[in-house]
Amino acid sequence: MSDALLNIPVTTIKGEQKTLADFGGKALLxxxxxxxxxxxxxxxxxxxxxxxxxxxxxxxxxxxxxxxxKQEPGNEGEITQFxxxxxxxxxxxxxxxDVNGAEAHPLYVQLKKRAPGLLGSQGIKWNFTKxxxxxxxxxxxxxxxxxxxxxxxxxxxxxx
Numbered sequence: 296m297s298d299a300l301l302n303i304p305v306t307t308i309k310g311e312q313k314t315l316a317d318f319g320g321k322a323l324l325x326x327x328x329x330x331x332x333x334x335x336x337x338x339x340x341x342x343x344x345x346x347x348x349x350x351x352x353x354x355x356x357x358x359x360x361x362x363x364x365k366q367e368p369g370n371e372g373e374i375t376q377f378x379x380x381x382x383x384x385x386x387x388x389x390x391x392x393d394v395n396g397a398e399a400h401p402l403y404v405q406l407k408k409r410a411p412g413l414l415g416s417q418g419i420k421w422n423f424t425k426x427x428x429x430x431x432x433x434x435x436x437x438x439x440x441x442x443x444x445x446x447x448x449x450x451x452x453x454x455x
Contacts, residue, residue: 300315300402300405300409300432301314301315301316301319301432302314302315302316303315303401303402303405305358305389305390305400305402306389306390307387307388307389307390308359308371308374308375308388308389308390309371309375310371310390315402315428315432318354318356319432320352320430321352321353321354321430322348322352322353322354322427322428322429322430322451322454322455323353323354323355323356323426323427323428324341324344324353324354324355324356324425324426324427324428324447324451325356325358325402325406325425325426325428326341326355326356326357326358326423326424326425326426327358327359327360327392327394327403327419327422327423327424328357328358328359328360328367328388328422328423329359329360329361329363329366329367329422329423330359330366330367330369330374330377330378331364331366331367331368332363332364332366332367332421332422332423334421334422334423334440334441335366335422336382337423337443337444338357338378338381338382338384339382339383340443340444340445341355341357341384341386341444342355342382342383342384342385342386343444343445344444344445344447344448344451345385345386346385347448348451348452348455349386351455352430352454352455353451353454353455354386354387355386355387356386356387356389357378357384357386357387357388357389358388358389358391358392358394358400358402358403359371359374359388359389359390359391359392360391360392360393360394360422361391362393362394362395362396363421363422366422367391367422370391371390371391374388374391375388394407394419394424395418395419403419406426406434406437407419409434410426410434410436410437411437412424412437412439420439420440421440422440423440424437424438424439424440425437425438425442425444425447426438427447427450427451427454429454430454430455435450435454436450
């Protein structure tokens with residue numbers, strides 16, 4: 296991953312400006328999320344990964360997105376409350392973004408370019424697409440929405 300990717304600005308769900316460089320030296324699991332999706336129960340698995348591996352060097356980063364079936368209609372406060380109350384989410388969440396199209400967040404433009412999926416480098420297929428980035432900042436792998444967080448343990452452990 297180039298410094299350009301590490302320096303792309305991202306905004307936390309509480310409005311703080313960050314970059315991926317702020318999580319430097321950690322493995323990152325970047326996920327586009329939604330509160331009203333068939334895959335929403337994956338929040339539980341993502342939280343479990345976060346708790347299991349955060350002290351070993353993993354950070355789970357959730358990016359809410361409303362582009363797929365309008366499954367994330369809430370504002371940032373509603374999203375935070377939903378995630379905390381229903382799934383006990385404590386990993387970092389970010390401001391709602393677009394992951395596809397002309398308004399796609401620059402982070403997702405780069406992730407798609409570096410790890411094309413079923414739709415090539417132009418698209419994310421659905422919510423809960425996952426990107427695993429190593430501690431060295433290199434993109435390791437892209438996982439489909441159907442890949443459950445629990446299935447990533449071996450890949451994560453290999454990075455830590």
